[in-house]
Amino acid sequence: MSETASPLIAVDRLAVSFGDPARPLAAVRQVSFTLAPGGTLGIVGESGSGKSMTARALIGLLPESARVSGTVAFDGRDLLANRERDWEAVRGRQIGMVFQEPMTALNPAHRIGDQIAEGLIHHHLLDRRAARAEALRLIERVGIARGRERIDAYPHELSGGQRQRVMIAMALACKPSLLIADEPTSALDVTIQAQIVELLSELRAEYGLALIVISHDLGVIADLTERTLILYGGRVMEEGGTSALFRAPAHPYTRGLLAARPGRHKAKGEHLDAIPGNVPAIADFPPGCPFFGRCTDGTERCRLQVPPPVAVGDSLARCWFPQGQASGGQA
Amino acid sequence: MTALLDVAGLTRRFHLAHGLIERPRILTALDDVSFTLAHGRSLGVVGGSGSGKTTLARLVMALDKPDAGTVRLDGEDLNALAPAELRRRRRKFQMVFQDPRGSLDPRMRVERIVAEPLDVAEPGLGSARRERVAAALEAVGLDRSALSLYPHQFSGGQRQRIAIARALVTAPALVVADEPVSALDVSVQAQVLNLMMDLQRERGLAYLFISHDLAVVEHIADDVIVMHRGRIVEQGPAEALFRNPGHPYTLSLVEAISPFDRMPVDHTVSPSPALRPRPSAREMLPSSGGCSYAGSCPFASGHCHRETPSLIATGEDRRVACLKPLA
Ligand SMILES: Nc1ncnc2c1ncn2[C@@H]1O[C@H](COP(=O)(O)OP(=O)(O)OP(=O)(O)O)[C@@H](O)[C@H]1O
Ligand SMILES: Nc1ncnc2c1ncn2[C@@H]1O[C@H](COP(=O)(O)OP(=O)(O)O)[C@@H](O)[C@H]1O
Ligand code: SF4
Ligand code: SF4
Ligand SMILES: [Mg+2]
Ligand SMILES: [Mg+2]
Numbered sequence: 001m002s003e004t005a006s007p008l009i010a011v012d013r014l015a016v017s018f019g020d021p022a023r024p025l026a027a028v029r030q031v032s033f034t035l036a037p038g039g040t041l042g043i044v045g046e047s048g049s050g051k052s053m054t055a056r057a058l059i060g061l062l063p064e065s066a067r068v069s070g071t072v073a074f075d076g077r078d079l080l081a082n083r084e085r086d087w088e089a090v091r092g093r094q095i096g097m098v099f100q101e102p103m104t105a106l107n108p109a110h111r112i113g114d115q116i117a118e119g120l121i122h123h124h125l126l127d128r129r130a131a132r133a134e135a136l137r138l139i140e141r142v143g144i145a146r147g148r149e150r151i152d153a154y155p156h157e158l159s160g161g162q163r164q165r166v167m168i169a170m171a172l173a174c175k176p177s178l179l180i181a182d183e184p185t186s187a188l189d190v191t192i193q194a195q196i197v198e199l200l201s202e203l204r205a206e207y208g209l210a211l212i213v214i215s216h217d218l219g220v221i222a223d224l225t226e227r228t229l230i231l232y233g234g235r236v237m238e239e240g241g242t243s244a245l246f247r248a249p250a251h252p253y254t255r256g257l258l259a260a261r262p263g264r265h266k267a268k269g270e271h272l273d274a275i276p277g278n279v280p281a282i283a284d285f286p287p288g289c290p291f292f293g294r295c296t297d298g299t300e301r302c303r304l305q306v307p308p309p310v311a312v313g314d315s316l317a318r319c320w321f322p323q324g325q326a327s328g329g330q331a
Numbered sequence: 332m333t334a335l336l337d338v339a340g341l342t343r344r345f346h347l348a349h350g351l352i353e354r355p356r357i358l359t360a361l362d363d364v365s366f367t368l369a370h371g372r373s374l375g376v377v378g379g380s381g382s383g384k385t386t387l388a389r390l391v392m393a394l395d396k397p398d399a400g401t402v403r404l405d406g407e408d409l410n411a412l413a414p415a416e417l418r419r420r421r422r423k424f425q426m427v428f429q430d431p432r433g434s435l436d437p438r439m440r441v442e443r444i445v446a447e448p449l450d451v452a453e454p455g456l457g458s459a460r461r462e463r464v465a466a467a468l469e470a471v472g473l474d475r476s477a478l479s480l481y482p483h484q485f486s487g488g489q490r491q492r493i494a495i496a497r498a499l500v501t502a503p504a505l506v507v508a509d510e511p512v513s514a515l516d517v518s519v520q521a522q523v524l525n526l527m528m529d530l531q532r533e534r535g536l537a538y539l540f541i542s543h544d545l546a547v548v549e550h551i552a553d554d555v556i557v558m559h560r561g562r563i564v565e566q567g568p569a570e571a572l573f574r575n576p577g578h579p580y581t582l583s584l585v586e587a588i589s590p591f592d593r594m595p596v597d598h599t600v601s602p603s604p605a606l607r608p609r610p611s612a613r614e615m616l617p618s619s620g621g622c623s624y625a626g627s628c629p630f631a632s633g634h635c636h637r638e639t640p641s642l643i644a645t646g647e648d649r650r651v652a653c654l655k656p657l658a
Contacts (some may be wrong), residue, residue: 046516047487160380187545189380194587216516219588260521262550267530268570269550274521278486 007034007073008177008210009058014070016053016062016234017280024067025282027053029234031070035210035227037177042212042221042242044257045231050277051214053102054231055180058212059095060087074178092119096171097183102163108156110167113139113151119173138169143199161192168199175207182214197223218257230254233290234282235306240315250312250322253291267318289319297321333406334367335504336391337637341400343366343386360386361430362561363400368596370504371539371557373531375552375569377545377584382558384541391539392426393417406507422452425498427491429510434494435482442478445497451499467500468493481626488519492526499530507539512547524551545588549573554648557581560623563642567649577651577658579628622654632653 014031017024028050035041043051056062057070060082070078079090091097099105107115117131118140126134132151139147142165155163164184171179181200185193197220204211213224221228221242228245230238230253238251249255259265260271266272277294288305292298302320309316314324343361350597361383368374376384391402393409402409404424412420425448428434435444445464447588449456456463465475471492482490491511511527512520524547530536542548548555548569553571557565557580565578576582621636622628628635633656642652651658 046518185419189583190545190587191379218517257517262521262524262546266550271525271528272521272550274525275518276522278488278519279516 008037008039008075010034010071010073011058012071014054014057014068014071014072016050016057016066016068018063018065018067020210025066027066027234027282028057031078031229031231031234031236033229033236033239034213035178038208038210039202040204040211040213040225040227042225042228043231044216044218044221044228045237046216046279046283047239047255049231050234051216051231052182053234055097055182055212055214058180059097060084061091061097089123092171092176093174094124094176095180096176098164098167098171098179098184098300100183100186102160102167102187103155105167106163108155111152111154112158116166116169116173119170123174123245125174134173135169139166139172142166142169142172142203143195161188161196164188164192165199168196168203172203172207172209176209178210178212179204180212183216184213186215186217193220200224202287214265218246218261230257233279233285235290236318237291238315238317238319240313246316247317248313248323250315250317251308251319252297252321253316256294260285293318334403335370335405336368337392337401337403337406338367338387338537339365339403341387341390341402342398343390343395344398359561361397364558364561364563365400366506366556366563367565368537369537370533370537372554373536373540373552375548375555376539376541377543377555378549378557378558379476379543379584381560383561384558385509386561388426388507388539388541389557392424392507393421394426395610399585400529418451419455420452421448422501424505424507425501425503427494427498427506427511430514435490437482439481440478441480441493444482444493445500448497448501463500464496467496470499470530471496480558482575486519487515487525488522491515491519491523495523495526499534502534503536505537505539507541509541510543511540513542513544515633520547540652545584558582562623562652563650564624564652567646571649575658577645577649578624578631578653579643579654579657580624582657583627622652624653630657 002012012032014028015026016028017026019025031054033041043054045051057068062068065323068080070080113132113135116135120126120131120134121128136147136151139151142163144150144165158166184200185196188196201224203209213221215221225242228239229236230251231254237253238245245254246258249258256275260275262272275294286292286303289302289307292302307318307320309318310322341361341364345360347356347358347360364387376387378384396410409417442464445467446460449460449463465478468475468477473489473492485493512523515523526580528551531538540548540551552569555567555569556563557578559580565581567571572581574583576585604624621638622640623637625631638654639654641656642650645651645656645658
């Protein structure tokens with residue numbers, strides 16, 4: 001077993017861009033993080049922040065038009081140097097992924113049992129018969145009731161929650177050491193969400209999995225992860241231990257996300273602390289801090305210069321003016 | 332005073348044609364649902380996926396016909412009106428749909444999208460039409476330059492504002508909102524919720540507000556109904572109902588909220604994991620006969636599998652459909 005000192009995955013200055021190389025549209029910029037074997041990491045941010053592009057870069061599933069740079073060291077190898085053939089050995093086998101839209105990620109024409117068994121057969125881990133038995137075990141393990149009756153169902157015959165369970169079973173079939181779950185609960189209703197969160201946390205312990213959970217739902221991240229990256233405009237805004245980061249957010253963007261939820265801090269019917277404005281299109285981010293323009297603390301310096309990471313408590317915040325200037329709280 | 336909206340005994344069944352061999356099944360998507368909503372108030376509707384929320388919304392909007400029961404608006408039975416009459420009445424009640432991408436026709440300019448309900452309820456407005464549309468856009472914080480643009484030229488939050496402008500353009504008394512912020516990021520959710528609350532105060536709107544997000548419903552709604560398998564299982568003032576659920580299903584919804592969302596914004600206290608009820612990681616199966624929740628209910632006894640509980644008063648303004656209500 002490896003020491004926590006040697007990470008399972010080390011992402012260094014990952015960048016993903018699109019369009020004309022002379023005027024690139026940067027979807028992910030200089031994202032770095034490490035994850036120990038069995039560790040958990042949350043990636044949070046509004047839609048368009050670059051969460052899915054980051055995740056897809058880790059398993060070589062970026063759109064064809066994307067350009068990627070940086071390094072992704074996994075088990076000592078740089079995955080970004082992979083050719084498509086090399087990815088085959090990693091994807092599904094060493095890194096499993098649960099996608100944002102289960103309906104598009106599942107093949108509508110194939111029975112779910114066959115889809116779960118496929119990876120096991122493809123990677124020569126089990127023969128057809130044993131793979132089917134394992135698929136049934138997985139279907140039952142991920143909590144689908146009456147698995148024997150469901151193993152030959154097609155995806156459209158299942159509910160949203162059941163499809164997500166099938167996705168998790170597929171991702172786990174080859175016992176990967178890392179599972180990436182992109183918005184695993186966003187399409188589900190609350191009670192089903194809670195069941196899926198509980199399932200992921202059980203499976204993580206059982207399989208000794210490292211887990212990267214991407215969500216815009218802060219509750220899901222708080223429930224599942226030890227560390228969190230806050231992403232905005234393709235950049236890491238803040239990172240740190242999840243509970244410390246949520247308890248004492250240093251970055252104005254993190255504070256904005258936390259304060260926007262209704263809750264006991266607001267009287268009923270009182271105005272919520274919305275973050276003003278919208279996420280701009282990639283081309284419209286300022287050259288400096290991406291949050292400039294929506295941030296109530298922004299200055300000219302913020303607009304022009306990318307802030308360096310600053311340690312605040314146990315977190316690292318990329319902000320010229322972290323903490324202090326309380327913006328949330330009063331309406 | 333008559334209630335603005337009076338729903339009584341509303342029932343809707345769907346016939347499911349399921350393969351050739353299986354006998355046709357009837358699914359009761361809405362089962363004997365009754366409630367009232369007063370002018371200027373908000374009624375939240377919560378419940379799991381498939382519990383009948385959207386079916387209820389469509390019936391209230393007279394977009395679908397009930398198999399039994401009535402929907403009365405200001406005392407008038409909507410299903411008894413002649414089609415032309417109903418079209419004119421639509422001025423008074425409008426709807427905002429869940430997905431701002433799906434609910435706005437991508438080929439239409441914003442002006443036509445927002446004017447649609449006006450064209451139905453008050454045709455022949457002439458030049459006043461454009462002014463009414465521009466005023467509705469301004470009320471939701473959009474510039475009148477939006478009139479000539481297409482939906483794809485707006486962000487998700489802006490598209491939801493357009494959908495709200497469309498609902499407001501006829502100056503309705505009731506707005507039915509089916510998951511109006513579910514497809515939006517938290518930051519933008521807060522903007523849209525603020526807007527909806529402002530409009531309610533300014534115009535005395537009543538909302539039938541459907542959401543699976545309990546924190547949002549608790550913030551917005553005066554009263555709440557909890558749906559399970561097409562029936563109301565609990566009904567009461569939002570605060571009392573969420574703090575002190577009377578039905579085991581309501582309790583399960585409240586417990587499914589992440590501790591994170593139960594905490595105040597400073598998140599300084601978090602409940603110890605040992606004290607927190609853990610949700611099951613497994614799927615629950617429906618029961619047959621008796622209480623529709625008996626298959627999943629931790630408090631179920633043999634009795635519950637035989638007798639179907641009806642919605643009865645357990646306190647002032649509170650009704651619970653459980654043989655052994657918790658509150
Ligand atoms: N046109 C239809 N034909 C057949 N069944 C239908 C139809 N419309 C709805 N149903 C069924 O009625 C039940 C209630 O559906 P409804 O859309 O009202 O649920 P909901 O509470 O809005 O769920 P969600 O939270 O997923 O939006 C479901 O079982 C659904 O599959
Ligand atoms: N194929 C593509 N071509 C150009 N831009 C893209 C493409 N795919 C994604 N993007 C852009 O990259 C940014 C990040 O996208 P994504 O990672 O999907 O965000 P998130 O998952 O955080 O919502 C967005 O601005 C998105 O529009
Ligand atoms: S760097 Fe400036 S604009 Fe960016 S978050 Fe910090 S204060 Fe706001
Ligand atoms: S009637 Fe029985 S099974 Fe139904 S909710 Fe009440 S205690 Fe549970
Ligand atoms: Mg995404
Ligand atoms: Mg619905």
